[in-house]
C-alpha cells in the first residue's frame with residue numbers, strides 16, 4: 237500500500253460520517269513565532285496530517301460528502317522559495333498527494349462559499365484553531381447574501397474532533413510501524429544516556445542533567461527523528477520527585493538515581509519512555525527495594541493491558557501492587573492506615589503515587605480519544621473522593637481493543653517527611669513503556685531498553 241493510499245483510506249472512512257451533503261474543513265497548524273524573526277520549528281496539525289500527510293504550513297483540507305478532497309496550499313513562488321524552501325504548489329499537489337483538486341490558499345475566501353453552497357452540515361474541529369469560526373462565519377455570510385439567487389446555506393455545524401478522535405484511537409498498521417520505529421530510537425537514546433552517565437562518573441568527569449539530555453537529543457536526531465515528542469525530563473536525585481521537572485543543570489551525583497522521561501517524535505508519531513537508573517550503574521539496597529516495587533507494579537499493569545479490559549484496569553493493578561509494597565517496606569504504617577483495602581479505598585498511597593498509570597499515545601504524546609466507553613456513556617455513578625471530599629462522576633472506562641496504544645508508567649516519589657523511613661527520602665522512580673494492544677494482550681514497543689535491575693547494571697558496566 238502506498239503512503240498516499242493510507243491517507244485516502246482514512247479520508248474515505250471519514251466521508252462515511254459526513255453524510256452525502258456534509259463538508260469538512262481542516263486547517264493545518266499556524267507557524268508560531270518564538271521571538272523576533274525566529275519561529276518555533278514547524279509541526280503540522282495532527283488531524284490535518286492524519287488525513288493527507290502534507291507538512292507545509294498555510295494549508296487547508298476540504299473533504300466533501302461526495303468523497304472529494306481539495307487542498308488549499310501555498311502557491312509556487314520562486315522568490316519566497318529561495319528564502320523559505322521548496323513548496324509543492326497546487327499544480328503538483330493532486331498527483332503527489334492523491335487528492336482530487338488543489339488551489340492556492342489565497343483563493344480560500346473566493347472558493348469556500350461555493351464549496352459550502354448546498355451542504356447541510358459543516359464539520360470543523362471545535363476549539364482548536366483560533367479564528368476558524370470567524371473565518372467560517374465570513375464564508376457563510378457571503379453565501380447567505382446570495383440566497384436570493386438560489387444559494388443554500390448549511391443548517392448545522394458539527395465537531396469533527398469526535399469522529400477523528402475515534403478513528404485515531406485505533407492505530408492502523410502504517411501508524412503502528414512508525415510508532416515501533418520511534419520506540420526503538422528512543423530506547424537506544426536511553427541506553428546511550430545511561431552508559432554515558434556511568435562512563436563520565438568513572439572517569440571523574442562532572443555530570444550535569446543537560447549532559448544526559450544532550451545524549452538523548454543526539455541519538456533522536458541521528459536516527460532521523462524530527463523532534464523530542466515532549467519536553468525532556470532529566471532529573472538527578474531529589475529532582476525526580478518533581479513530576480514535571482525539566483532537564484536542567486543539576487549535578488548528577490555518584491550514588492544517586494537519575495530519572496529520564498524523554499522520547500522522540502518520528503514522522504508525526506510520539507514515543508514516551510521513562511527509565512530510572514543509578515548514576516554510577518549500581519543500585520543501593522534502598523533504591524533497589526523501591527525500584528523492584530515499581531517494576532512489579534508495572535509488570536502487573538502490563539498483564540492487565542489486553543483486549544476486553546478497561547483502560548483503568550492497568551492503573552488499578554499497579555495501585556494494588558504499590559499499596560501493598562508501601563505497607564511491606566514501611567512507607568505506610570499498618571497501624572495508621574489499616575489494611576491494603578483501606579489504603580486503596582482511602583487513597584493513602586497518594587502522597588507517594590499521585591498520577592495515573594497511563595494515557596493514550598499516538599500523533600500526540602497525550603493522544604486524543606475518549607477515556608469513557610461510548611456505548612456506556614449514560615451509566616453515571618457518583619462518589620465522594622476520600623481525600624478531597626469532592627463529588628466525582630464515574631462513567632465506565634474505555635474497553636481496550638487491538639490497535640489502541642497507551643503508556644504504562646507507574647512510579648513512586650518519596651519526599652522527606654516525618655514518619656517516612658529516611659533511607660527512602662528523595663528517591664523518585666518511574667518506569668514507563670509504550671504498549672500496543674494486540675488480539676491476545678499487548679506488545680511493548682520500547683523494551684529495547686531493559687527494565688530489570690541486573691540488565692540495567694550490566695549495560696552500565698564499562
Ligand SMILES: [Mn+2]
Nearest residue numbers: 508643645668
Ligand atoms: Mn507518559
